Amino acid sequence: MVETKNEPRIGVFLCHCGTNIAGSINIEEVKNYAKTLDGVVIADEYQYMCSTPGQSKIIDAINENNLNGVVVAACSPRLHEPTFRMATQEGGLNQFRFEMANIRDQNSWVHMHDLEGATEKAKDQVLIAVAKARMLEDLQPKSVPVEHAALVLGAGVGGMQAALDLANAGIKTYLVEKLPTIGGRMSQLDKTFPTLDCSQCILTPKMVDVGRHPLIELRTYTEVEKVEGYIGNFTITLRHKARGVLDPDQAAARAAATGILGTGCNGCGDCDAVCPVIKPNPFEMGMAPRKAIYIYHAQVMPLQYTIDFDACVKCGLCVDACGSEKNAIDLEAVDTFEEIKVGTCILAIGFDLIPIEEKREWGYKQYDNVITGLEFERLICASGPTVGHLIRPSDGKTPMKIGFVLCAGSRDNTGGVNKAYCSRFCCMYSLKHAHQIMEKIPGAVPYLFYMDIRSFGKMYEEFYYRIQNEGAKFIRGRVANILEDPITKNLIVNTEDTLLGRPVAMEMDMVVLAAAVQPKPEAEHIRQMFGVSKSQDGWLLEAHPKLNPCGTTTAGIYLAGVCQGPKDIPDTVAQAEGAASAASIPIHMGEVQLEPYFAMCMEDLCAGCGMCLNQCPYGALDLIEKNGRTVMEVTEAKCKGCGTCGGFCPGGAIKMQHFTSPQICAQIDAFLLKGGVN
Amino acid sequence: MTDENWKPKIIAIICNWCSYAGADLAGGARIQYPPDVRAIRVMCTGRVDPLFIMKAFQDGADGMLISGCHFGDCHYLEGNYKCAKRMFLVKNILKNIGLNDNRLRMTFVSASEGAKWGEVMVDVVKTVNELGPSPLNKR
Numbered sequence A: 001m002v003e004t005k006n007e008p009r010i011g012v013f014l015c016h017c018g019t020n021i022a023g024s025i026n027i028e029e030v031k032n033y034a035k036t037l038d039g040v041v042i043a044d045e046y047q048y049m050c051s052t053p054g055q056s057k058i059i060d061a062i063n064e065n066n067l068n069g070v071v072v073a074a075c076s077p078r079l080h081e082p083t084f085r086m087a088t089q090e091g092g093l094n095q096f097r098f099e100m101a102n103i104r105d106q107n108s109w110v111h112m113h114d115l116e117g118a119t120e121k122a123k124d125q126v127l128i129a130v131a132k133a134r135m136l137e138d139l140q141p142k143s144v145p146v147e148h149a150a151l152v153l154g155a156g157v158g159g160m161q162a163a164l165d166l167a168n169a170g171i172k173t174y175l176v177e178k179l180p181t182i183g184g185r186m187s188q189l190d191k192t193f194p195t196l197d198c199s200q201c202i203l204t205p206k207m208v209d210v211g212r213h214p215l216i217e218l219r220t221y222t223e224v225e226k227v228e229g230y231i232g233n234f235t236i237t238l239r240h241k242a243r244g245v246l247d248p249d250q251a252a253a254r255a256a257a258t259g260i261l262g263t264g265c266n267g268c269g270d271c272d273a274v275c276p277v278i279k280p281n282p283f284e285m286g287m288a289p290r291k292a293i294y295i296y297h298a299q300v301m302p303l304q305y306t307i308d309f310d311a312c313v314k315c316g317l318c319v320d321a322c323g324s325e326k327n328a329i330d331l332e333a334v335d336t337f338e339e340i341k342v343g344t345c346i347l348a349i350g351f352d353l354i355p356i357e358e359k360r361e362w363g364y365k366q367y368d369n370v371i372t373g374l375e376f377e378r379l380i381c382a383s384g385p386t387v388g389h390l391i392r393p394s395d396g397k398t399p400m401k402i403g404f405v406l407c408a409g410s411r412d413n414t415g416g417v418n419k420a421y422c423s424r425f426c427c428m429y430s431l432k433h434a435h436q437i438m439e440k441i442p443g444a445v446p447y448l449f450y451m452d453i454r455s456f457g458k459m460y461e462e463f464y465y466r467i468q469n470e471g472a473k474f475i476r477g478r479v480a481n482i483l484e485d486p487i488t489k490n491l492i493v494n495t496e497d498t499l500l501g502r503p504v505a506m507e508m509d510m511v512v513l514a515a516a517v518q519p520k521p522e523a524e525h526i527r528q529m530f531g532v533s534k535s536q537d538g539w540l541l542e543a544h545p546k547l548n549p550c551g552t553t554t555a556g557i558y559l560a561g562v563c564q565g566p567k568d569i570p571d572t573v574a575q576a577e578g579a580a581s582a583a584s585i586p587i588h589m590g591e592v593q594l595e596p597y598f599a600m601c602m603e604d605l606c607a608g609c610g611m612c613l614n615q616c617p618y619g620a621l622d623l624i625e626k627n628g629r630t631v632m633e634v635t636e637a638k639c640k641g642c643g644t645c646g647g648f649c650p651g652g653a654i655k656m657q658h659f660t661s662p663q664i665c666a667q668i669d670a671f672l673l674k675g676g677v678n
Numbered sequence B: 001m002t003d004e005n006w007k008p009k010i011i012a013i014i015c016n017w018c019s020y021a022g023a024d025l026a027g028g029a030r031i032q033y034p035p036d037v038r039a040i041r042v043m044c045t046g047r048v049d050p051l052f053i054m055k056a057f058q059d060g061a062d063g064m065l066i067s068g069c070h071f072g073d074c075h076y077l078e079g080n081y082k083c084a085k086r087m088f089l090v091k092n093i094l095k096n097i098g099l100n101d102n103r104l105r106m107t108f109v110s111a112s113e114g115a116k117w118g119e120v121m122v123d124v125v126k127t128v129n130e131l132g133p134s135p136l137n138k139r
């Protein structure tokens, strides 16, 4: 290590970023300005500072000029601070002796036509960065051990895949699902495009793998209650919702604890047969009944009944039917809590359909024969409420002319329930639906009302041709409204055929709305617990749309599946595998390096007033007695480095490393008083 | 009276996780706004000591912006609440010393709100332009 002397010796390096920066900022002028600043011993420029030759410039300059501070004026520190810190370190300096001036994302790109204004701003940005660089100190990153376990939240196909990958990589994985079964939306589907595989047939084996994996700790009917900690060391409190039915393991545990015997639920269904309470079944989109004691569907994993305590009247018939041998039912069950420790977490909480009934003009929930794509999946599915016979809800007849309204609420920026984005799988599943009715109902004709057909995936366009050739009819135009013939219950679809350029009204026996998708309502709460941002449209926000699509800005939290944005099953699975790989890295490394942004108490200034204590959201601060005085003490392990305590201390006694008050004040002074300008 | 060459001096202190990211996003989207604001990055708006603001105005700042995450979105849970509370205090002090408290603004811009960052920039610069040079401005 070069000995860092007290006199600041700073190198300033300006990046052209091709013409990205140099096209809107006079680099030469900024460079010459930088040379005049206090403490700057060298100012240089290069086409691409982040390239190997660019970084070499920094490394060489540190050695040749005995620098003790480096400033790079380039893109955003959120992109390249790590890169340049490494270069700084390679040059023999402590990596925290580096400061960045963001003259691209926050300058040249946003003042593209104002060379003078942008150049002035760039000079100030360099001035401010140099002011900070003059005061930087050596800091040591803190390394913390990583818990050898992971959490996957949501057990749809995305969450299941992520959990399997993690577990196969030797990591104990908690897979937490709020429903009584794993499987997610995919278990509601009949076939899957473009291969037309039976959805259950390809999903069920995965569900079994998940259920059997020795390293997967399955927690169904469970929600996350609380999240604490940071990468490597998350403590997560789970709420096991009262299920009212014990599985064999739970029954064994009960026997050991209380002596109450019973082998637990074996999924026989005797309870279901006697339960007198009937409710709509959400798995069947409300088109079939279920009892207050139920399994979600035939292929559930785990095979264990659940009591819907909101519906249960506690008549006790199920308890009798279950019998004393199994003795699986506990009508007095209450929620229980469990604390787990994990190193990393993957969120895979999926999606919902928009409440398409709010688009009154399309008549969903007003007209019997207008249904959604998900209802279609259940109606056409052999294990569904009609054992696979597509019938009209109004009269049970087989529909022969079926209209499909694509982009129902998607790609529509008129507000309300409408979504500006493309829901990405509706075109393809509507093509699939069209195929299914032509296959199942001889003579039936699907009419697809579309804006554009988006068949972008592998073998998708080919699938589109196939459906065209099979005889599906395509009408290009957005559907204005749907009206019902009150006698026949047939539907009149009014639209404009934009290819013919004239309005058309077509009579259909049934209409299927390919409703847009939207984030789950609870996504908001979940993301706040885990510290994840959201996109403009509410989906969970990835760290970088191109270069870090599985990560989030919170270290140790990753995303998989539709919760990050609409995607079909292949893309969901691909992202899940990416997220699992990313989430396994810190765990396999065994330790992670945290930025040493900790608060420190400068005890000689601390009056022990304790005002800072309730500023800290993590309870990291305490008052202690030291040398006969009361002073504050920081528990480093709890401090996450926000600096909120330091923003409040009336005595200025808290030093927030790397963002110290003198550093920030120097930055302010530099700009306003031109401190450091010669 | 404002002389013709007067340009407002505006300092922004913005949090790394939301507003700084939103400002980067505005860049990526090439949203154009006036170049009068100079940003200082902190990890969280909770870091903003009222003294930083007082110091900036004392040093002759014409306007100041503090921008962080939306309530509920703070990377450190509640730093932005803590900061927002301090803003009331600081605004009062500014009024008491005869400064128009519109010179200080707190906004909430998330990492996905690049367009909003652009609007905030336009609006802050417009407000400060209308208010003219700070009476504390020594130069």
Ligand SMILES: Cc1cc2nc3c(=O)[nH]c(=O)nc-3n(C[C@H](O)[C@H](O)[C@H](O)COP(=O)(O)OP(=O)(O)OC[C@H]3O[C@@H](n4cnc5c(N)ncnc54)[C@H](O)[C@@H]3O)c2cc1C
Residues within 6 Å of the ligand: A153, A154, A155, A156, A157, A158, A159, A176, A177, A178, A179, A182, A183, A184, A185, A186, A189, A191, A192, A193, A194, A222, A223, A224, A348, A349, A350, A351, A373, A374, A377, A425, A429, A432, A520, A522, A526, A560, A561, A562, A563, A567, A568, A569, A570, A572
């Ligand atoms: C009508 C229709 C037809 C489709 N057809 C096809 C097709 O043919 N081919 C294709 O590739 N794709 C198709 N898709 C898309 C496919 O459904 C999705 O790509 C896939 O389901 C996404 O999986 P996921 O794991 O991201 O989300 P999901 O399947 O929604 O799974 C999310 C899981 O997380 C759970 N969860 C939610 N919130 C919480 C919480 N707070 N705590 C714990 N758990 C929670 C949910 O209960 C659920 O089990 C279709 C979609 C629809 C609507």
Ligand code: FES
Residues within 6 Å of the ligand: B015, B016, B017, B018, B019, B043, B044, B045, B046, B067, B068, B069, B073, B074, B075, B076, B077, B078, B079, B080
């Ligand atoms: S991290 Fe953005 S305000 Fe706290």
